[in-house]
Amino acid sequence: MTGTKTGIHRETRMTKYLTTTALALSMLGGAAMAEPVKVGMITTLSGGGASLGIDTRDGFMLAVEEAGNPDLEVHIEDDQRKPEVAVQLSDEMIQSEDVDVLTGIVWSNLAMAVVPGAVRQGKFYLSTNAAPSQLAGKGCHENYFSVSYQNDNLHEAAGQYATDEGFGRMFIMAPNYPAGQDSLSGFKRFYEGEVANEVYTQLGQTDYAAEIAQIRDSGADALFFFLPGGMGISFMKQWAEAGIDMPVVGPAFSFSQDILPAIGEAAVGVKNTAQWSKDIDNEANAQFVEAFQAKYDRLPSLYAAQGYDTARLLLSAMDKADISDADAFREALRAAEFDSVRGDFAFGPNQHPVQDIYVREVISEEGQLTNKIVATAMEDRGDAYAEECSM
Template sequence: MKLNALVTLASAAVLSAGMAVAEPVKVGMITTLSGGGAGLGVAIRDGFMLALKQSGTTDVEVVVEDDQQKPDVAVQLADKMIQSDKVDILTGIVWSNLAMAVAPAATAQGKIYLSPNAGPSALAGKGCHPYYFNVAWQNDNLHEAAGAYANSAGLKNSFILAPNYPAGHDALAGYKRMYKGDLAGELLTKLGQTDYASELAQIRASGADSVFFFLPGGMGISFLKQYADSGIGLPLVGPAFSFDQDILQAVGDAALGVHNTSQWNKDLDNPANAAFVAAFLAEYGRLPSLYASQGYDTANLLLSAMAKADISDKDAFLAALRAADFDSVRGKFSFGPNQHPIQDIYVRQVVKEGDIYTNKLVGVALEDHSDVYAAECEM
């Protein structure tokens, strides 16, 4: 370990001595580090920091602050980072409502925003901006992939449910955009709901052949446990959020065998991913999650742009970001015209490896997938 660190340090010193002295880039990371949603922010931060550490760069300075999952706090932090910390780049936000509160204002002030997670449609279509990049996905993407998977799996009568808030509506719309079968029922649940007995009774009575659900965080854990206990037993389909590495351990057997859609998985076969998974496990003692992979890619995107252009030359730096010339852990990765990813979205299945619940790849749901809002973006 010590030897490793020494070698890294030495090689970093050699590298930085060899390069022209670039102006350091100051990054403001606003993410959720306390409360119920902290797991997501922690994963993004850990992934981001790991990439910086691996690169050995001394040219990036990161200010990390906790937004407590509150839009008003996020806005205050962004103001502080822009005005007193003088950051060049903002990143880190997990939730769409917080991103909507921060990103448009930051880009209007000439700051670059790199989204490691939230991809609200408002920022992908008419509200797109040359300074706004999404490194994860547009919100609809994984749900569209779930719809496409349902077709290929021969599901013909889905019961679909999501929480009653903008991302929930987008989820159902995304699924229905691709799914060709009938709907046995459609439900909007309360945001933050923890008891699903009533919904489960309706699913049981509906005659559905499958259930699609988007219930992020604790809602998904509750739903999965109660679904398993209800004995309904229909196939479940969903986006990766409820089957994330960090929460699968809390769901346990209830998630086994479920198919879910994701743009990344730990067994994606490319060298960048293998190195990432091994390094993350060594550094933090746990397997990386989807969110960690997104944080890692975000940092590597930034580093790739820094290698090509100086932050003080905005046009060149933006062009370098748009080129996305980095080894993504997802394999293929490029930006569409609205600076949102064009990427493959995979189907994964929850399995148990030893004592650990995790996902394995079982197929591709959508290839080179962009989003429907890109056409509305004029830049």
């Protein structure tokens, strides 16, 4: 095996045995200390949605490099956003490469394909993003940790924000698939006003003229929408063109740093909810934002921050326990003793985060679009499913 320096940017099979240069050094020195931890990262690096996976990977690898822990070995593969490919990769990683920890999946449907099987085979899964409700409630598992959020969290925070702002009638909209349906029910869980209309769009839809006409016609006080990826870009551009004077609230996914440049000025002023922002005032975050920009020459997104925190959590557990002692390692993960870029961070009973969720506003700063925190929507929010988890 080669410990390559160049390997970080290329996830080809040959060079994928990403080890830090320190590993190569330690192998030369013949130092054998604690048992190494093998991490299998399955994420989307090609096709639609690749930007999310690339940010996840880059954030994760930044933390790995900074730590320079010779016992950590990361193996990265591209799932092409296809569930069957993800399953195959996890089989390969578990059966052939004997990884200890899996991580990196962006999409809930891929997570549902991989996670239940992986944790039942005794592997740890640390979620950098997707956290479907099935895995938070009855389907929770002692080896499954979500480091990002529970899927409903950001939508709940948007509902809370709409209530706090006194929006009496909301128009709410999401794609017609499980995450979209969860989104609207998450929003309604904390929204106390009246829903003017709820609309389900087609998954992958790119033209929203019909929906925008309905929104204009509804006379609602504000709009809440959840349209991840390219759908959100299309919608926001068309929304700006329509020139409707109505406040817009949404979860961070459509206003994350990776897609803001593609939306352009149309996004300015939109309120969006997130558990992280690049202006959260703490030392770990300031260091992360600076290092990420220095290394990759772009601003970090929410996904990069989640990837970074996931790696930091893993590294903190490695400092405290040996992977061969699964119980001790699990306890070390549960303790979550690392400096999160989000500030306070703890796991709830179902091993999902308990954290503050903020309201951010899209602003233009030094010619770049980015987000700024304007309020705190929820403090120490856990999730709605923890009670159903019998762990």
